[in-house]
Amino acid sequence: MSELLQFLFSGLTVGAVYALVALGFTIIYNASDVVNFAQGEFVMLGGMLTVFTYAAGLPLPLAALIAVLVTAGVGVALNKLAIEPARGAPVVSLIIITIGASIFLRGGAQVLFGKQIHRFPSFSGDTPFRIGGATILPQSLWVFAGGIAIFIGLYLFFTRTLTGKAVLATSNNRLAAQLVGINTNWVMTLSFALSAGIGALAGVLITPITNTSYDVGIALALKGFAAAMLGGMGNPKGALAGGLLLGVIEAMTAGYLSSQYKDAAAFIVILLVLFIMPQGLFGAKQTERV
Amino acid sequence: MRPSHKSATLLVLIPLILLAPVFFPSSFYYRVGALIFINGLAVTGMVILIGYAGQISLGHAGFAGIGAYSCALMPVHWGIPPVLAAVFGAVISALLAWLVGRPILRLKGYYLAVATLGFGILVYMVLTNETWLTGGPDGMNVADSGLRDLAKSLGINMKNSEFWYWLCAIVMVAGVWLAMNLQDSPTGRALRAVHGSEVAARTVGVDVARYKLQAFVISAVYASVAGSMVALQNEFVTPDVSGYMHSIEWVTMTVLGGAGSVLGAIFGAAILTLLPQVLTAFAEYEQLLLGLIMMLVMIFMPDGLLPSIMRRIRGKDE
Numbered sequence: 001m002s003e004l005l006q007f008l009f010s011g012l013t014v015g016a017v018y019a020l021v022a023l024g025f026t027i028i029y030n031a032s033d034v035v036n037f038a039q040g041e042f043v044m045l046g047g048m049l050t051v052f053t054y055a056a057g058l059p060l061p062l063a064a065l066i067a068v069l070v071t072a073g074v075g076v077a078l079n080k081l082a083i084e085p086a087r088g089a090p091v092v093s094l095i096i097i098t099i100g101a102s103i104f105l106r107g108g109a110q111v112l113f114g115k116q117i118h119r120f121p122s123f124s125g126d127t128p129f130r131i132g133g134a135t136i137l138p139q140s141l142w143v144f145a146g147g148i149a150i151f152i153g154l155y156l157f158f159t160r161t162l163t164g165k166a167v168l169a170t171s172n173n174r175l176a177a178q179l180v181g182i183n184t185n186w187v188m189t190l191s192f193a194l195s196a197g198i199g200a201l202a203g204v205l206i207t208p209i210t211n212t213s214y215d216v217g218i219a220l221a222l223k224g225f226a227a228a229m230l231g232g233m234g235n236p237k238g239a240l241a242g243g244l245l246l247g248v249i250e251a252m253t254a255g256y257l258s259s260q261y262k263d264a265a266a267f268i269v270i271l272l273v274l275f276i277m278p279q280g281l282f283g284a285k286q287t288e289r290v
Numbered sequence: 291m292r293p294s295h296k297s298a299t300l301l302v303l304i305p306l307i308l309l310a311p312v313f314f315p316s317s318f319y320y321r322v323g324a325l326i327f328i329n330g331l332a333v334t335g336m337v338i339l340i341g342y343a344g345q346i347s348l349g350h351a352g353f354a355g356i357g358a359y360s361c362a363l364m365p366v367h368w369g370i371p372p373v374l375a376a377v378f379g380a381v382i383s384a385l386l387a388w389l390v391g392r393p394i395l396r397l398k399g400y401y402l403a404v405a406t407l408g409f410g411i412l413v414y415m416v417l418t419n420e421t422w423l424t425g426g427p428d429g430m431n432v433a434d435s436g437l438r439d440l441a442k443s444l445g446i447n448m449k450n451s452e453f454w455y456w457l458c459a460i461v462m463v464a465g466v467w468l469a470m471n472l473q474d475s476p477t478g479r480a481l482r483a484v485h486g487s488e489v490a491a492r493t494v495g496v497d498v499a500r501y502k503l504q505a506f507v508i509s510a511v512y513a514s515v516a517g518s519m520v521a522l523q524n525e526f527v528t529p530d531v532s533g534y535m536h537s538i539e540w541v542t543m544t545v546l547g548g549a550g551s552v553l554g555a556i557f558g559a560a561i562l563t564l565l566p567q568v569l570t571a572f573a574e575y576e577q578l579l580l581g582l583i584m585m586l587v588m589i590f591m592p593d594g595l596l597p598s599i600m601r602r603i604r605g606k607d608e
Contacts, residue, residue, distance in 0.1 A: 035400040085589045092346045095403050096545055097588045099348065103538060104581025111574055218534060222411065225404050260419045267408030274401060275393045 002133025007255040008248060009131075013140040013209065015247020016147040017043070020202035021224025022231065022239035023150070024195040030171035030234050031191035034083060034094050038102040040221030041109075042196045045071045046203025047212035048109055051118040060120065068200040074105070075196025079189050102217060109214035122208040143205045150198055151240060167191060171234075219263060223250075226266040229273050232280030241281060296470040299553045303466065307459045311452075320451035322567055327458035328519045329559040331465045333544045334552050335512025338469055340541070341549035342478060343505035344485035345395070346403050348537050349410025353383040353510040354517030355417055355532025358432075359424060361521040365433040372435040376518035380511045387510035388503065395502040402506070410537050417529035429528030432521045454523045461519060465512060466552050472508070481505055513540075535577070542584050548594025557596045 021039055028036045049067035054060055082097050089097075123142050128135035158164040169177040170187040178184050203212065210216075227246045231238025246269060254262035273280060307327075314320060332354065339345050360379025364370040370378065394405045417424050424430060438453050448456070472478050480501045483491040488498050521527045530536070539562060547558025562583075566576060591598045 035404075037403075082585050082589060086592075089588070089592060090344065091400065092340060092344060093588045093592055095346050095348075095400065096541065097585050099538065099541070100581045100584025100588065102581070103535075103577050104585065107575065107577030107579070107581055111578060218407075219411070222404070222408055226408075229404070261415065264412055264415060267405075267412050270405055270408050271390070271393070274397065274405065278397055278401075 003255070005132050006134035007251045009134055009136045009140065011248035011251030012244055013137075013143050013247070014206070014250065015227075015244035016143045017202045017206045017220075017243075018223050018227040018246050019240045019243025020147055020150060020198055021220055022227035022243045023154070023236060024199045024202075025224055025228045026234055026236055026239045027191050027195045027198070029228075031167060032083065032188050034098065035225070036078075036192075036195070037095065037098040037221055038078065038105060038217070039195070039199055039224055040217030040219070041102050041105040042071050042075065042199030042217075043203040043206075043220050044109060044212060044214065044217040045074060045105065046200025047207035047216075048113050048118065048203075048214070049200075050204050050207065051120050051212065052113065054120045060123065063120075064201075064204045067204055068197050071200035071203075072193040072197040075192040075194075076189055078196075079192035083192070084185070084188070102221070106214055106217060113214060115214060117211045117213045119207060119211040137209060139205075139208045143209075146201060146205045150201065151236070154236065163190070223266045226270045226273075229280055230269055232282035235280070235282045238280055238282035296467075296474065299466065299470060299551070300463070302553060303463065303556070307463070311455070317449060317451040320449075320455040322563065324451070324454045324458040324523060326556075326560050326563045327455075327462040328516050328523075329540070329543060329563050330556040331458075331462045331519070332513050332516035332540050333547075333555040333559045334462070334465050334469050335509035335516075336540050336544040337549055337552050337555045338472065338481075338512070339505050339509035340544055341551065341555070342473065342481040342485060343502050345502055345506065346541065347406040347506070347509070348403050348534075348541065349406035349408070349413075350509065350513040350540055351517075351532045351534070351536035352406075352410035352413035353387065353513035354520070354536065355413045355529065356383045356386065357514030357517030358521035358527045358531045359417060360514075361435075361518045362430050362432045362527045363423070372433050372522055373437065376515065376522065379518055380514045383510045383514035384507050387507045391503050391506040395506060396499045406537075407534075410532065410534055414529055414532045414534065417532055424529070427529060429526060432525045432527055434525060435522045437522070458519055458523070461515070462556075465515070466556070469552050477501065477504060538584075539580065542580055546583060546587050546595055548596040548598075550593060550597060554594050554596035558594065561595075 021043060024039045024042065025035065028034055028039075046067050049070055050060075050063045053063035053066050058066070078101050082101055083094070086093060086097055122137070122139040124138045126137065126139075128137050158168055166177070166182045167187050167190065169180070169182055170184050174184055177187075223246060224243070227242035228239050229242070230246060231240070231242025246266060249269065250262050250265045253265045310323060311320070314323075332350065336347075336350065339347060357376060357379040360382065361372045361375045364375035364378060365372050390405060390409055391402070394401050418427050420426075437457065438448075438450065441448070441453060480491070480496045481504075483494070483496050484498050484501055492498050517531055520531055543558040543562045544555045545558070546562065547556065548554025562580075565579075566573065572579070587594065
């Protein structure tokens with residue numbers, strides 16, 4: 001029983017990160033119909049930049065803040081330099097552009113930061129708490145708290161602020177949003193900044209537990225995408241549920257089946273979702289306009 | 291009246307292949323040439339998938355892994371000759387592609403990209419982890435295919451590197467010829483209709499999902515054969531043959547040269563195969579450059595390098 005609880009804790013911790021990656025996918029997908037394959041690289045950048053600004057002597061919170069802001073800037077640059085110029089391009093071209101961005105960022109990180117594994121210390125020590133025979137790291141609680149704060153913050157942003165409502169309007173119908181005077185280009189930029197920032201924050205929160213290196217992005221992107229699809233593409237609640245569920249599935253796979261193949265769980269989930277319920281847990285059936 | 295697309299492609303390709311060795315100072319160049327042809331074969335498959343059908347795969351190296359390890363494993367365990375094993379590998383790849391593609395290709399857009407990305411990583415994971423079978427990350431030996439001895443017994447006596455240059459060239463040209471025939475067939479026309487507009491294709495009675503699946507399966511066979519060729523030539527395989535970066539390289543080669551035509555894609559394969567040989571000093575920057583090329587080509591030359599150059603030459607009348 002305590003074993004199950006232990007797997008559950010670790011599953012929920014990584015699941016929270018998957019949920020944040022899935023949320024990043026969702027925000028950009030809603031605003032622009034682009035699936036951003038570089039989403040995992042935002043997580044990598046968040047962790048990496050914190051490692052190096054912290055090593056340069058900055059206090060950890062400031063290092064983390066800089067990492068999140070710089071990554072958000074990278075997100076904006078990606079939108080302005082690569083996505084906006086290709087407006088109206090077919091899906092395949094957009095996939096290649098974001099994959100290109102992902103390889104570019106990965107290659108850049110390899111040149112700048114090297115191929116080693118990097119880490120920085122936990123926010124509040126490494127003494128685990130004991131709950132019901134299982135242990136949980138203080139950093140896991142930071143991950144949960146961070147994840148919850150982001151989801152609540154975004155909920156308030158989208159429902160209570162005019163800007164948030166403009167983003168929702170744009171994702172609903174870009175043309176209609178333009179007609180009522182919303183600057184949809186600005187909304188796109190904001191979405192990329194937001195999504196990159198959230199990814200970076202996820203990287204900052206999880207790096208003390210999992211460590212980071214230049215090539216962690218692809219696996220995270222794949223899992224975030226699996227989580228988003230499991231929950232229902234384009235639905236923030238689905239991203240949360242899908243992320244946590246995927247994290248738990250993975251932890252159970254690692255615990256009870258094979259730790260080598262825990263990464264395969266995400267792929268199996270993708271295939272099962274596509275076979276059985278392509279619209280995901282929370283997604284609505286969509287009809288496409290021609 | 292210009293010559294037909296098919297004969298034009300072969301008319302350009304075959305003389306280039308025949309003439310290139312004139313300029314080869316050492317056997318190393320034959321090896322690079324063979325590598326270009328193997329990549330050329332794989333990207334010909336990618337043209338069928340990306341250029342004809344408008345779909346994308348980020349895991350085709352997974353099929354190459356299956357083709358390569360079929361050649362490595364089947365001779366050892368079942369006593370099947372390596373060349374026949376390559377054929378079986380292609381059949382297995384086709385079956386897997388069919389199984390994976392069937393549910394996915396009913397859906398649109400991103401799903402195939404994500405599922406193939408996962409598929410490729412899964413194949414790589416299995417090849418790396420099942421050390422008892424595959425030798426793990428260290429790789430394993432592949433039995434001699436006996437093809438060179440066969441050529442010798444027919445009176446063709448060549449150095450190993452030269453032999454593989456010509457063999458890879460023949461296999462690639464055969465693959466190109468098949469792909470060009472496919473393009474002109476009813477299937478090819480249906481695929482191009484799907485690429486133009488799935489909805490429009492459906493309204494004129496094209497079974498969209500079936501044709502997309504066909505393209506995916508065919509391209510998987512091309513990748514599998516390319517993987518087998520690598521294994522047979524080197525007589526050694528490592529899981530790297532199925533690595534993620536390999537899949538990405540093939541996509542990049544295809545779109546760099548121009549996904550719309552086989553010749554363009556092979557041009558892209560040649561450039562990206564030669565580039566690392568020329569820029570060995572910049573090995574560290576390879577991924578950076580690859581990513582940059584992908585983005586720049588898609589933004590500024592969405593049709594690819596070759597069509598853009600051709601348009602420049604002909605003037606802007608097209």
